[in-house]
Amino acid sequence: MSLKTPAGPDAHTPDPDGGQDPVPVPSPEAIADLVADAITAPSLHNAQPWRFRYDPHRRVVEVRADPDRGIALSDPEGRAAHLGCAAALFNLRVAAAHAGWKPVTRLLPDPGDPLLLAEVRLDGGRALYDATRLPYRKTTETYRRSGEPYDGTADAYDELADLYPALRRRRTSRAPFTEERIDEQLLDTLRRAALIEGARLAFPDEFHGETVLELGREAERRQLSDTALREELAAWTGDHRTHPPDTPPDDGVPSDAFGPRARAGNAPVRDLGAGDDPSGRAVADFERSPQLALLGTAGDSRADWLRAGQALERVLLEATLDGLATSLASEALEWDELRWAVRDPASALSHVQMVIRFGYGDQPGPALRRRPVQEVLTVTGDG
CATH class of the missing domain: 3.40.109 (NADH Oxidase)
Structure with missing residues (x-):
């Protein structure tokens, strides 16, 4: 650069700190x-x-x-x-x-x-x-x-x-991760990254982690049953947004970034192609015990959202440097009553701003286009 x-x-x-050198x-x-x-x-x-x-x-x-x-x-x-x-x-x-x-x-x-x-x-x-x-x-x-x-x-x-x-x-990976667990020292590094930016990162136990996943599935069911929400999602995702001369748009999520469908049960990521014809998508086995984290703030003001967004990116970049794959799960947070239930009662988080999935995997997501x-x-x- x-x-x-x-x-x-x-x-x-002039030097804003009062120095002599411009x-x-x-x-x-x-x-x-x-x-x-x-x-x-x-x-x-x-x-x-x-x-x-x-x-x-x-x-x-x-x-x-x-x-x-x-x-x-x-x-x-x-x-x-x-x-x-x-x-x-x-x-x-x-x-x-x-x-x-x-x-x-x-x-x-x-x-x-x-x-x-x-x-x-x-x-x-x-x-x-x-x-x-x-x-x-x-x-x-x-x-x-x-x-x-x-x-x-x-x-x-x-x-x-x-x-x-x-x-x-850094990429968002909607592919399966391995079952390898993240060691506590690295988890502390990620917690510290969030704290530096004025947020907190909590790793729920297996019981609450499954609750978070089920809340995400409930959010997906609600979205699929609502015509307006389905149309809004379709406006930002899928290959139908590509127009002649075969130039993809500079925003949104193309189909090749959806990741595979779960062979059995539910994937621990939002299925952006849930309402589409599944015949063209690969099928895979996802990890049995996803390693989730809740990023939260004490308040829920616009300033808190801005702190959380900076903390989120700091955590994601730190995770990338340390060899972790990541994906984000915000679907349950888009419904007020589900968002409140995502909160882990065993942690000090007052307002959950993002659910992050961490793990190890050899299938990094594609680089999405930018304007x-x-x-x-x-x-x-x-x-």
Whole structure:
């Protein structure tokens, strides 16, 4: 990723920390590189509900919600859209730290602009990332238990940069995982990743895990019995969305990403092709004891959703670096009464924001298409 700066007198701005050296202004080309990394984030049905606006005079990248890309019936309050935008926000922070910037983040900075979800100011003062440095995340032996966001220190920026290699390796896998169990040390690493961003990650016992799976099945049954919900799902999934000249759309989930059908019983992932002709899909045996986690927050405000989305992406990137496969299960969370039941009474989670399935598998999901950067990024002023 390049850090090109525009020529001329506007190429630098004063150091916001009061230093004497001016801070270089990232060029629009450099910001486009950062946004290209940011939009590798996951979102419900790959709807990509984000937009970005760059103000070079302030060195600020705004992360904004795109109201035209909401999923109205399944996500009427926009919670899932906030999670997706926040995951993209986290990727932006990772990419900026990797490129040598200090990404200073403010959530919901303007109450009068509800589409403005976050601002990221790119401060200077960091050396370009040293890929030979021993990753800080691998040497620390403790993780934060306070739930306070962890930001603003050299270690914090280094930890962000360490996650960069996972940005384009992370996939959602709807394939079977093996029965190999994840060791407790790695589970603690994932818990810590959530805590750093102000959320919590709980691993339910087998009994509650089966309850969570059954709640997901109930949500799927409800969706299949509702014509409007089936049509909404079909609008974002399947190959019928491909139009001549055989160019697939830059969003949604194509059929080759649905994964196989379960040979017997139910798969521990949402079956995006449940209402379609199953003859063209493979059949497979899924793991008998899925390893699930509940990502939650103390509150359920828009700010909590944004914290949860960043925590989600941090957990997914950490899992990717550590060799884990992942998939997301949000279907039960789309129904208020089912979402409440997903909560694990044995944990301190008040509001579950996402169900994550972890495991080991040799079938990573395909890389889903993304909208071009020029469609989601606007540069203000003359740069």
